[in-house]
Amino acid sequence: MPKESGKVRMYVCGPTVYDSCHIGHARSVVVFDVIARYFRSQGFEVTYVRNFTDIDDKIIQRAAMLGVDPKDLAEKYIREFHQDMDALKVDRATVEPKATDHIPQIIRVIRLLMEKGYAYAADGDIFFSVTAFSGYGKLSGRKLEDMEAGARVDVDARKHDPFDFVLWKSAKPGEPFWESPWGTGRPGWHIECTAMSSEYLGQTFDIHGGGKDLVFPHHENEIAQSEAAFGQPFVNYWVHNGFVNINQEKMSKSLGNFLLIRDLLKEYHPEALRLFLLSSHYRSPIDFTPQHMEEAGAGLDKLYTLLERTQTVLGTDDFEIKTESGDHWARFCEAMDNDFNTALGIGVLFEAARQINRLMDEATAAVGNDFQQQLMRQLRDIRKIGAVLGILTESPKDYFEGRQARLQEKKQVDVATVDALVAERTEARKSKDWARADAIRRKLEAMNVLLEDRPEGTAWKIR
RNA sequence: GGCGGCAUAGCCAAGUGGUAAGGCAGCGGUCUGCAAAACCGCUAUACUCCGGUUCAAAUCCGGAUGCCGCCUCCA
Incomplete structure (x- = not known):
């Protein structure tokens, strides 16, 4: 993946905060966390923006059901999101903007779209006109005429085209609202990303990420409104992560099979979960099963066992590394340079582990300086790789004590x-x-x- | 109906024209009082199937079959 002038600007669609985070959120967040870490390890200055959608139908609905204020509900789940992601050892994004903090910016973009003739008003609502934007459908490879509009949902009669989408929704009684040139209301779903990405990253930026499901219509709509409003390309690279299945089934509320991060972390080590999530290419679907988690855990045990052993052999873990990076790091980077191939990169990590173990197996009692240097150098590669993947961050002692504590109860x-x-x-x-x-x-x-x-x-x- | 993806050993998973990384499981060995850990060796002569292109294909092209996703809120 080519890179730009020392800086990487990326925007990733974050959660709509009306419920706890599940393993699917974890995958997306971990994948982009690793991507950001990798760019930083390569010396890029990364501006990573991940938004919170904190106003939307689902939030309003859920809040009404629970009889709480939508704002309080959103804040509660933002706190939970942070708790869960911290536990997963995810670095905070550079900016984590909320839609409700950017109403003026949103209004500005909508006004621009109105002025340029890409949007129209119908009652108090403002719609984006997809037929006015010639490139509509270019990301998802769809043509307007090919799609079966309204196949599953009734089309709003006020729309000029069935695929027109709402930029501004007029307020219904009892709903949260903001003042706008078109009356009181709230932003539609897609517009916040355009407003906030342009605010923090500019009107064109490098990488836009999100789950695969967001390709259409969300990202398609973002492109349309952004390029229509600003008259320049929106993003250079799109990165969409695949889904997590549970025991080969799609995770869904109707099947009742979705797994919350907080529940998973009661049973598994956060790094085991990361290792599992990164063990396939980010675009592929991945199947969550207890067996796969056990395997990820076994792999992690192996790596920590190695670290413990090197600690014993070297007599310390706190050494200064004066040597250059080795082959393993180079090979890991090669894997990551190839569309963030973490699965291949993890392979490199295990090969490195084997090589270090062999080095120690072959060492005789007379352990010389050369040996130490070589060992440290290879160990350094492992640590650098671990730092990008967000694993091997604990001392072996803490890791094994934690493991023991977790299993004592279980077994x-x-x-x-x-x-x-x-x-x-x-x-x-x-x-x-x-x-x-x-x-x-x-x-x-x-x-x-x-x-x-x-x-x-x-x-x-x-x- | 439209669009897209995937199909590699018992399981997971890399591989994007030159003859199959890595992990888990299994088997044999070294080490060990016995083990464990670690290491070494073995474990795909049909990479879903059928055609084609090429000196050469898991890799490209065409077709078939199977599975999955999206087109509605969704990571």
Whole structure:
């Protein structure tokens, strides 16, 4: 993916805040988080804008149902969004604008569209006229005449064309509203993105992202209104992430199978979730199953096991790296340069891990300076890759303690009992009573506890 | 009806003209009192099928089959 003059300006469609975030939101947010991190790692100055749609029919509806103020509802879910994404170790966007904070900018764009003849009024509503914009349909490859308008939803009779969309909605009694030249009302869904992206990124910018489902009509409409209003190209690159299926089924409310981030994080490590979400190319659909999550978790365990081992071998984790980046980092970058191929990049990460393990396996007792330098250099690559993917951010000690704590509950392991048995076995081993030692090992295995006899003593972990 | 995507080993998944990355699972080995971890080796001679282009195709073209998405709010 080509790049511009040291700076990257990207805009990603954020959530409509009327409900908790599910794993689908997580995928989108994590994918673009990694993209932003990668650009930064390459020395680009990244301006990353991710909006909150905090006024819309769904919010109003939900608020009415709950008998709360729409603004309070939106704020509650913005807080939740931040909690969830922080837990997922997602960096904050540079700017996180809310639609309701940009009403003047929205009105300005609509006025511009009216002046240029791309929009018309009908009662208190303002519509965008898709037939007035010649490029309509270019992103999604649709032609107006090919689409079966109103196939599933009745067409508003006031529209000149069925695909015209609302820029400004007049207020109905009891709804939140703002003053405008066309009377009190609120912005339609698409216009906020044009208003806010131009505000923070300019009228043309580099990357616009969002879920695949937004291609049509949302992004199509954004292009139309932006290019109509400003008379210049809207964005250079579109990036649309694929969906998350649950056990091969589309995640949907009607199936009742959607998974909230907060629930998932009770069971899985946030980095395991990230690793899973990044294990396929961002455009492909990805299938969430407990088994796939276990595998992602196993992979993460492997990487942390490696880090723990290097820490032991080097005697410290706090070393200054004076060497250049190695081949692994270069290969990782190559993968990322190819349309952000994180799946390939993760492959590089595991190859790096194997190489480091081999290096340590082959090292003899006489560990020289060369060895240390080489090890640190490769380790540095792993850390840099981890930093882009947003994984391996914890110390191995914290990671394994956390893992242990999480699993203790899940597998109902009683620490005191295990420790007692381990101590008993240590005694047995001292007196070379192997039969008894093995019996205890088997007993613990039946309790989902695996033993590891290390030089410094016996460690155990939960299967 | 229109538009688009996908089909690679038991499972997941890279691969965008030169003969199949990586992970999980499995098997054999090294190490170990036994294990675990780690490493080494093995695990796709039909890359959904049928045609075509090419010296050469998982990769390009045409067709078939299957699965999925979008066209309505949706990450």
